[in-house]
Amino acid sequence: MLLAVVTADAAAQYQGWLIPPGGRDERSPVTSARSAATKGKALFAANCARCHGPEGKGNGTDSDHAADLTDDLRSSINPEGVLFYKVWNGHAVQLRVQIDDMPAFKDTLTRDDVWALVEHLKVLRTTTR
Numbered sequence: 001m002l003l004a005v006v007t008a009d010a011a012a013q014y015q016g017w018l019i020p021p022g023g024r025d026e027r028s029p030v031t032s033a034r035s036a037a038t039k040g041k042a043l044f045a046a047n048c049a050r051c052h053g054p055e056g057k058g059n060g061t062d063s064d065h066a067a068d069l070t071d072d073l074r075s076s077i078n079p080e081g082v083l084f085y086k087v088w089n090g091h092a093v094q095l096r097v098q099i100d101d102m103p104a105f106k107d108t109l110t111r112d113d114v115w116a117l118v119e120h121l122k123v124l125r126t127t128t129r
């Protein structure tokens with residue numbers, strides 16, 4: 001019974017997002033964080049900045065509710081495995097079906113690309129505080 005409650009809590013934290021079992025604990029496979037982050041920065045400018053803004057502050061022109069990716073509270077609930085799957089699967093269970101909701105990138109980017117983006121997001125968190 002207690003376990004069911006705990007599980008429900010964990011699911012509620014990621015409501016609408018598809019994080020597979022064990023996904024939260026997945027670690028970035030990149031060997032050089034620095035070169036991956038450089039690649040991730042270019043991918044971010046091309047795919048993400050229009051909604052999240054150039055620094056990931058959530059102030060891009062194409063969405064009025066894109067998340068601030070540098071936010072401290074969000075950083076603590078979004079370890080790298082969660083970041084990966086939020087980008088890979090998008091906001092899978094759409095609460096609002098809006099054109100400016102978080103899209104899935106699994107059809108347009110590779111897993112390596114998305115891990116590179118995760119490395120860039122980690123840099124954004126440390127440089128824009």
Ligand code: HEC
Nearest residue numbers: 047048051063065066067074083086087091100101102117
């Ligand atoms: C069309 C606009 C749009 C684009 C493009 C977009 N996002 Fe998002 N993103 C959102 C919105 C809006 C949210 C907030 C959740 C929601 O409503 O879907 C979000 C949420 C997120 C989150 C979860 C933040 C949290 O704390 O839960 C991450 C991580 C993220 N985006 C990363 C990215 C990355 C990386 C890219 C580029 C590969 C990207 N996004 C492209 C609109 C966008």
